[in-house]
Amino acid sequence: MKKIGVFTSGGDAPGMNACIRAVVRASIYHGLEIYGIQRGYNGMINGEIFQMQSTSVSNIIQKGGTILKSARSKEFMTKEGRKQAYEQLQKHGIEGLVAIGGNGTFTGASIFYEEYGIPTLGAPGTIDNDLYGTDYTIGYDTAVNTALDAIDKIRDTADSHERLFFVEVMGRDSGYIAIPCAIGGGAEIVMIPEALTSIEAVTASLTQGRNKNKTSFVIVIAEGEKEGNSTVIARQVSEVLPHLDSRVTILGHVQRGGKPTASDRMLASQLGIACVEGLMAGRTNEMAGIVNSELVFTPFIDTITKKKMINPNYTRMVDILSV
Known part of the structure; x- marks a missing residue:
């Protein structure tokens, strides 16, 4: 050759x-x-x-x-x-x-x-x-670190305003980005395509956290999550827990770029x-x-x-x- x-x-x-x-x-x-x-x-x-x-x-x-x-x-x-x-x-x-x-x-x-x-x-x-x-x-390693850096910043805002943040990361068919971001970013919940997490389970976990005097939460969601994208999930959770001040952040293609x-x-x-x-x-x-x-x-x-x-x-x- x-x-x-x-x-x-x-x-x-x-x-x-x-x-x-x-x-x-x-x-x-x-x-x-x-x-x-x-x-x-x-x-x-x-x-x-x-x-x-x-x-x-x-x-x-x-x-x-x-x-x-x-x-x-x-x-x-x-x-x-x-x-x-x-x-x-x-x-x-x-x-x-x-x-x-x-x-x-x-x-x-x-x-x-x-x-x-x-x-x-x-x-x-x-x-x-x-x-x-x-x-x-x-x-992969770069994408995870890019997403994790963003989640760290979102956590600061979540704590300051006592909010619930739904953070969507890439992963159409896989939760490989979501998992280390959730662990490394201290998220309360992770939702990935490989393991179905029901809306009922999410709201129950959030309620339990509130009962323990938690005032802010971060949920990391892979874009291919079976329950829907982050906007759909946030709306469903807010219908059950309307007292929680929630926001959605979709990190998107920022994860694909950078050094x-x-x-x-x-x-x-x-x-x-x-x-x-x-x-x-x-x-x-x-x-x-x-x-x-x-x-x-x-x-x-x-x-x-x-x-x-x-x-x-x-x-x-x-x-x-x-x-």
């Missing part, structure tokens, strides 16, 4: 630039030509491909987002789109790919390999930390190098990840189909610590 390409796809995550940097410099270190593909699969289809040098990734390790840009491609979901992408790769002689993204990215890479035999290795880039085959994903933490930079660098060396060793259709501090490769099919479960002891910790 002499030439490989790297691209980012799906939602951006802090640390993607650190991973791009590692892929580029590991490729050059091993004597490979490395090409950047802009705007994910869309850019692959449209031929937005350029050769990268070591200087192409200077001064980016500390930057959030992705210098290669990111996009979700409906066109790549069609046979015609994938054919165009393959032809563009052939023009540049690209023999393998490093995909930085999540499930959708890896699903597309798997189909692409079946049709055209282009080997791809994936680096898990998503703040949700919901990919099977790695303990942590690139961007990556040291942990995310280290993880991204390690996984970027692993993807390059994995391609050189003949691996394909696998995601590089870290499990129990060891580098592992997990088949895309497992990453896509298997569920990464949250340790139930974490939700129990919230209950214990909110007494």
Whole structure:
């Protein structure tokens, strides 16, 4: 293998630039030509491909987002789109790919390999930390710390005004961001998709807290919570406990940006190098990840189909610590 390409796809995550940097410099270190593909699969289809040098990734390790840009491609979901992408790769002689993204990215890479035999290795880039085959994903640590910093500030206001705050964090299908934010932020309640918490249970817990002379509360809610989003939940709780002065804060996309933490930079660098060396060793259709501090490769099919479960002891910790 002499030439490989790297691209980012799906939602951006802090640390993607650190991973791009590692892929580029590991490729050059091993004597490979490395090409950047802009705007994910869309850019692959449209031929937005350029050769990268070591200087192409200077001064980016500390930057959030992705210098290669990111996009979700409906066109790549069609046979015609994938054919165009393959032809563009052939023009540049690209023999393998490093995909930085999540499930959708890896699903597309798997189909692409079946049709055209282009080997791809994936680096898990998503703040949700919901990919099977790695303990942590690139961007997760930064997103948690960003959200936690906001919750600390909200707690100050909650205490000052004796209010109940509903704080919504990202996590469409996962509570991995919500759980550490609730524990680290001293929240009284956490609501996540993996564990149904009824409105009745929430109001009972708040009533119990009031009876113990608590005057302020913070409830952390993952956006994919089965009872509804934070606005819906806040309205339902207020109907039962109208005497509580409540507010809703949705942190939103602020969690996806910002400088990556040291942990995310280290993880991204390690996984970027692993993807390059994995391609050189003949691996394909696998995601590089870290499990129990060891580098592992997990088949895309497992990453896509298997569920990464949250340790139930974490939700129990919230209950214990909110007494």
